[in-house]
Amino acid sequence: LVLVLSSRLLQAVCINAVRGNPDSVIAAIDHFCQNQEWAMNVGDEKGAILDSVVMETSPSTVLELGTYCGYSAVRIMRLLPPATRFITLEMNPDYAAVARQVIQHAGLQDKVCLVEGKSADLIPKMADMFGIRTFDFVFFDHWKDCYLPDIRLLEDCGLLDQGSVVLADNVLCPGAPEYLDYVRSSLRFSSRFYRSHLEYTRVLDGLESRTQTGPGSHCGR
Numbered sequence: 644l645v646l647v648l649s650s651r652l653l654q655a656v657c658i659n660a661v662r663g664n665p666d667s668v669i670a671a672i673d674h675f676c677q678n679q680e681w682a683m684n685v686g687d688e689k690g691a692i693l694d695s696v697v698m699e700t701s702p703s704t705v706l707e708l709g710t711y712c713g714y715s716a717v718r719i720m721r722l723l724p725p726a727t728r729f730i731t732l733e734m735n736p737d738y739a740a741v742a743r744q745v746i747q748h749a750g751l752q753d754k755v756c757l758v759e760g761k762s763a764d765l766i767p768k769m770a771d772m773f774g775i776r777t778f779d780f781v782f783f784d785h786w787k788d789c790y791l792p793d794i795r796l797l798e799d800c801g802l803l804d805q806g807s808v809v810l811a812d813n814v815l816c817p818g819a820p821e822y823l824d825y826v827r828s829s830l831r832f833s834s835r836f837y838r839s840h841l842e843y844t845r846v847l848d849g850l851e852s853r854t855q856t857g858p859g860s861h862c863g864r
């Protein structure tokens with residue numbers, strides 16, 4: 644039986660991780676990617692930075708764009724108190740299917756709301772679909788050329804407000820230059836670069852966080 648990479652990653656989780664234990668799921672994926680096959684999870688080095696920004700923000704509403712195999716979803720959800728809303732969007736149905744099983748193995752299936760579809764189509768429906776007014780924390784890890792249009796869309800839909808944090812993966816590798824210029828250009832936000840490395844490699848990469856300082860665009864003040 645020939646398995647695609649995401650299925651081989653899931654198999655490694657099923658074999659090596661303890662059911663209901665998110666940290667063992669994270670460790671199993673990192674071990675698989677470090678020793679068997681590279682895969683585009685945010686990884687342990689950037690993952691620790693992700694953890695620290697999530698804990699610092701202590702959000703009550705979280706949106707992730709780009710679920711892939713569910714690694715960062717497990718990382719984020721394991722830190723959140725039970726009442727927190729966590730929504731993750733993935734347009735690739737094969738990735739979404741693997742992610743559901745990885746998240747279930749971690750015992751976090753009741754906390755996740757995994758929606759399949761394009762971020763550009765789903766973001767405008769967030770308020771109606773989930774009764775979400777604004778997101779306190781957003782993690783960008785999907786197609787890099789979607790970062791800029793999608794943060795603009797989140798703003799236009801009034802889904803970001805004062806204090807909202809947007810954290811983006813891969814701003815150096817593969818890179819999101821237009822996005823970086825945008826988030827670093829406006830005075831309405833403070834942005835910070837976290838220097839790191841491409842997951843499981845020594846290639847330079849990093850995360851960029853942007854915190855909204857002024858009120859949301861729909862407040863009018």
Ligand SMILES: O=C(NCCNC(=O)c1cc(-c2ccc(F)cc2)cc(O)c1O)c1cc(O)ncn1
Nearest residue numbers: 683684685709734735784785786787812813816817
């Ligand atoms: O969103 C979709 N892909 C994942 C986006 N993420 C990435 O592309 C990504 C890539 C890399 C990466 C870095 C160096 C390299 F040499 C190759 C890849 C690393 C990362 O950390 C990522 O996050 C997708 C796909 C598809 O086929 N259909 C619908 N959606």
Ligand SMILES: [Mg+2]
Nearest residue numbers: 685784812813
């Ligand atoms: Mg990434």
